[in-house]
Amino acid sequence: MCLAIPGKVAEVFTHEGLHMARVQFGGVTREACLDYVPETQVGDYVLVHVGFAISRVDEEEARRTYEALAELDQLGELEIPELKEPTGSSGGAA
């Protein structure tokens, strides 16, 4: 679970003081925090681990890494439903 998944930054915004982004992973789009790679811009590729970008990569590297993770069945975390506020009910798939 220490592997980070590459994705493409589709949108950047600020939320509660954090640098955030919408990041596309294959066909799935998730939120990610950009505070650790603050220079990131729309169109950049980033490695994302549990909702945090930890490194920027080029497009070719992103494609290779994504395919390698798919081969290793390591993309499962992208299947966890995204939380929309408010979130009172018991959510999250097993």
Place this chain on the structure above:
Amino acid sequence: MKYLDEYRDGDIAAKLVERIHKVQTKPWVIMEVCGGQTHSIVKNGIDHLLPKDVELVHGPGCPVCVTPLEMIDKAHAIARRPEVIFCSFGDMLRVPGSDGDLFSIKSLGGDVRVVYSPLDCLKIARANPEKQVVFFAIGFETTAPANAMLAWQAQQMGLKNVSLLVSHVLVPPAIEAILSSPQNRVQGYLGPGHVCAVVGYAEYEPLARRFHVPIVVTGFEPLDILEGVLMTVEQLEQGRAEVENQYSRILARGGNRPAQELIAKVFEVSDRKWRGVGMIPRSGFRLKGEFRELDAETRFSVEAIDTMEPEVCIAGQILQGIKKPHDCPAFGTECTPQHPLGATMVSAEGACAAYYAYGRHLKDADLVTLGK
């Protein structure tokens, strides 16, 4: 096992394998310390492509595996409380404690939720002000920036109903413990790529010098691992013991400075117990100073819990590279991913679970039968 022509870059892989065979003249034992690398090695049969005298052993690089049983029992004790919403990465859900797992607590009515990111806990806490939201903060250095940000934001936002059950571990002290053991067999290391993307690899340099072992920071793709093994074998054959970076397209020596800065604000280094291995001095993180009020162990007064691991389990020796899954009489029989007896079987990234997933528990006779 894969054959070389099945690799995406089969001819490059073949060249790397040929180089390793050419360079190697003496027997060497090399350990990888990343669960993702272990998984990739076993899935792609990389160990079977190497000269028989280059042995890969699988280190304690799976954070789910090394989370001690008593910490899992503490998590379960907290998750059973009616006022608690217990949040965890999905990997921890099926890890059995002394009495059931988080999934069974959820099925009995406990509010256990799988989160994608630690920051999800903030949303859950705001939506449920009458509840206590507890996050099971496990992981190596790669996960520490995310977990640190949860603590930081919870404090900045003044959220009184968020806490963390921290069970964070660090790679370099584990390498040091393995190399210091009188039983040590490991002569070279593949360093963990994505861990070093966060913390860099300067910390590995004193280890390489002190124990005279090469450490090659390596990615997890088959070609990365083959190249990492080649660089390690070249160093060993030449009598060198340096830290080299095979994964330079992803990371630099310094790692990610903003991430390191927040980790240092929120966490401090502490002693940690590793499942299967035992206590390793200064091998983990705990919340520091003003963040200690977010410590779930204190908030819920969970006492130390006595646990017993099955005597037959040799996970500790496997995690230190002294034994392999096949050396265990319970492997694949009494102990399976459905009924794991110890650390290396509880997660897909553990050595025993990876060997099992790719059919290495089957005897040759079974394989012949399957072939027919």
